[in-house]
Amino acid sequence: MTARRRAMLGEADVWALLERAGKRGPLMAPVKRGRNSFAFEWVEDPGAVALRYVRTVLPPKRAMFPEREAFLRFRRPPGAGAEAVVSEEPYVLFGVHPCDLAAINQLDWAMGRRHEVVDPNYVARRGAATIVGMECLPDEYCFCPSVGTCDTREGADLFLTPVGSGYLAEVLTGKGRELLDGRVSGREASSEEVGEAEAWSETKRRMTSCQVDAEMGELADLLDSRYESQVWEETALRCYSCGTCTIVCPTCFCYDVEDRLDLTLMSGTREREYDSCQYPDFALVAGPHNFREERSDRVRHRWFRKFVRLLREYGKPFCVGCGRCTQSCTAGIGLTSVLNAVIAEARESAA
Ligand code: SF4
Ligand code: SF4
Known part of the structure; x- marks a missing residue:
């Protein structure tokens, strides 16, 4: 298939997309961890990915801003040398809901544009990501309509909305186009299917019971x-x-930030958590x-x-x-x- 702006994928196509993403390099996606608990994890088996979930315990920001990471390797005594540890390995982050896309956009500002000095680790990991967004339905804790995030697409390269027994795929960037192009079957979405995808926004607003009582x-x-x-x-x-x-x-x-010395006390890593x-x-x-x-x-x-x-x-x-x-x-x-x-x-x- 030549990727179009809006294409219909069957569920088998989405699994094929995940297989393809997993073969290209690291893949982070939601997986089921408990009865009603999900986690964004680096997955070896794309078949373990949860296509439907409400929220994960830790958000997908951990792909570009992990809970703990080393960002410098150094040797002692002072002046003996140090190297920055920055990962630029391309990866796919799959299944990101609109609110979490909005959060990634906020982190892009905070870590990359807010100050003159950017966070090089965050910026490198963010630049290495191909992000596949996914539409969702709220539960009693969600209040995305109050803060204006429930229709976010910005930040995603490809966005999937469940429609009928398949998914409407919106191609939003060149990276998203590249992930789909020629490798995943599919057809152009009809106007009815586009309408069905657009109706999710209203459904989410109707289903959201939690809110902020102010503009x-x-x-x-x-x-x-x-x-x-x-x-x-x-x-x-x-x-x-x-x-x-x-x-x-x-x-x-x-x-x-913490410096961790190895057992020789002659080298170590600077880490943040x-x-x-x-x-x-x-x-x-x-x-x-x-x-x-x-x-x-x-x-x-x-x-x-x-x-x-x-x-x-x-x-x-x-x-x-x-x-x-x-x-x-x-x-x-x-x-x-x-x-x-x-x-x-x-x-x-x-x-
Ligand atoms: S509000 Fe207080 S008790 Fe609740 S999670 Fe935060 S720090 Fe913990
Ligand atoms: S509801 Fe708001 S403050 Fe609470 S975890 Fe989500 S983004 Fe953070």
Whole structure:
């Protein structure tokens, strides 16, 4: 098949696509891990890929920003040499839902365009990716319509929407075209099939039960007005500072750096791993001084970071409505419940 902008693939074609992707190089895709639990993993067997899932525990950002990675190899004493560790090996990231595509776009900004100095490891891994997006249906934790991410296609090279017993494939970039071209059978989608794919957007909106009770344009000012809200204190009384909410978040990008020496103590690696603004020592600096010592300060910081500071800088909330933090919170704290409580307080005090 010569890849067209919108082609219909049978399910067998999608498996053929996965086989082809797996033969070309590393393939990361969702796989089933528990009764209702999925994970984005590097897969050896494309047959293990889950075509339908609601969300994974860890987001697909781990393909380009892993939980732990070495980014420098060095020798001692100082001056004996060091080499950067940067992987540019091409890979396919399959099955990324629209909210997670939006999160990757946010990370592209944060790691690649926000500052003059870019993150070379992230940028290299991101550039090496061919991303296949996949349409999804929400559960009770999703609120993508509130934050405007449920129709995201940007960031994907190819996007698949289930239609009938097959999939409508939108070819979005040259990489997506190359993944399909000539190797996967298929035919041009009819206008009815295109219409059916487009109807997913409305279905998702109808099915989403969770929401933010404010327009995104007013959110930063509403929160700003409740900086001293009791909601932060009340939430802090329940929070364990475990950091789970940030570790599972597709838009969080804070990390800690550690040097690891080998047993000879003459060489080692510099590594980074995910950090969390909810950990008590996250804001501990020399002195010692901890500028967010109180748990309520850290709790407020998380909401302010996503819905005030980065919203103003990026132009959109730094949250894509995936629901991972709420589903995974060890204390049962809901992101939108806290947000809506503060919004209600702000409206009440302004009335
Ligand atoms: S803050 Fe929560 S809902 Fe928003 S993107 Fe992060 S994990 Fe998803
Ligand atoms: S997952 Fe829940 S308990 Fe843990 S730090 Fe986040 S809000 Fe607190």
